[in-house]
Amino acid sequence: MSGHNLSQRGGSSYVLMTAAYNEEAYIEQTITSVLGQTLRPQCWVIVSDGSKDRTDEIVQAYARDFDFIRFLRVNRLPGRNFRSKVLALQAGLNLIENLNYDFIGNLDADVTVDPEYFQALIHHFELRPEFGIISGFVHEQTRGEFRNRSSNRTGSVPHAAQLVRRECYQAIGGYAVLKYGGEDWVAQTSAKMKGWRVESAPNLKIFHHRHTGAGDNLLRDRFRLGRLDYSVGSDPVFEVLKCLQRLGEEPAVAGALARLLGFVWSSLIREPRPVSDEFKAFLRQEQKARVASLFHYFNSTSRKPPRGAKCRQLIR
Numbered sequence: 001m002s003g004h005n006l007s008q009r010g011g012s013s014y015v016l017m018t019a020a021y022n023e024e025a026y027i028e029q030t031i032t033s034v035l036g037q038t039l040r041p042q043c044w045v046i047v048s049d050g051s052k053d054r055t056d057e058i059v060q061a062y063a064r065d066f067d068f069i070r071f072l073r074v075n076r077l078p079g080r081n082f083r084s085k086v087l088a089l090q091a092g093l094n095l096i097e098n099l100n101y102d103f104i105g106n107l108d109a110d111v112t113v114d115p116e117y118f119q120a121l122i123h124h125f126e127l128r129p130e131f132g133i134i135s136g137f138v139h140e141q142t143r144g145e146f147r148n149r150s151s152n153r154t155g156s157v158p159h160a161a162q163l164v165r166r167e168c169y170q171a172i173g174g175y176a177v178l179k180y181g182g183e184d185w186v187a188q189t190s191a192k193m194k195g196w197r198v199e200s201a202p203n204l205k206i207f208h209h210r211h212t213g214a215g216d217n218l219l220r221d222r223f224r225l226g227r228l229d230y231s232v233g234s235d236p237v238f239e240v241l242k243c244l245q246r247l248g249e250e251p252a253v254a255g256a257l258a259r260l261l262g263f264v265w266s267s268l269i270r271e272p273r274p275v276s277d278e279f280k281a282f283l284r285q286e287q288k289a290r291v292a293s294l295f296h297y298f299n300s301t302s303r304k305p306p307r308g309a310k311c312r313q314l315i316r
Contacts, residue, residue: 044069089175113161
């Protein structure tokens with residue numbers, strides 16, 4: 001029985017959105033991955049965010065053959081920015097607003113997932129009605145094999161291939177349009193503020209075929225991440241610990257310092273934050289609790305290494 005038939009015969013259904021910008025190298029394998037799902041989406045809107053390569057041609061060819069795939073092209077904002085992706089997704093919402101579905105999700109245009117991925121996510125939701133956002137763990141290719149990304153943790157839900165319960169999505173107002181990115185971070189924190197739980201399942205793999213920051217200036221990207229951390233209200237002590245924990249990541253030492261500098265720079269110029277005081281207070285309370293847990297771990301005589309793994313879980 002095909003996944004498409006399963007979604008039409010009752011039970012929970014979901015829709016997907018994808019924003020794609022010059023993804024001709026990856027988009028076809030992403031589409032093939034969705035076509036192979038044991039439970040296909042009721043509708044999948046792929047928005048070309050002003051692509052200049054063969055992305056549109058590839059997507060349109062599949063949209064002609066599969067009626068659940070819908071194509072939309074929008075004009076991209078000029079310059080390098082992190083707002084375009086969410087603006088593209090918001091444009092795609094117009095094509096699904098009249099559909100009756102239980103879950104809405106984002107799928108990046110450079111990832112693939114195992115055939116049972118989305119059916120497994122929905123199974124998690126059905127077992128846990130208190131959960132608002134669920135995804136798998138991101139794996140990136142290192143020395144010829146896909147490995148668990150160091151930033152993965154069960155309490156943090158990456159945007160790459162996630163589903164959101166429809167009621168939760170409406171409660172948080174969808175994905176926020178943010179200058180420095182981080183829409184997944186704001187979405188999951190907002191969900192927790194509204195009383196929902198979020199989770200990433202380690203056994204569900206997301207295969208990311210392009211490394212984060214690939215093709216970009218890594219130091220510039222780390223500087224941006226520091227400004228992102230400041231913009232959402234991250235606690236300064238937590239930020240310092242986070243940067244210390246990342247000293248070994250590429251580019252070693254310099255990357256962590258660039259991130260900290262970005263945070264400090266935004267603080268010095270008193271850059272306005274796009275989040276509410278309530279959001280900032282909630283996030284900082286959560287971060288302080290994680291720092292307290294870390295110090296408790298190190299002070300405990302009954303707990304032994306691996307301390308590095310524990311640190312990565314708490315300071316992320």
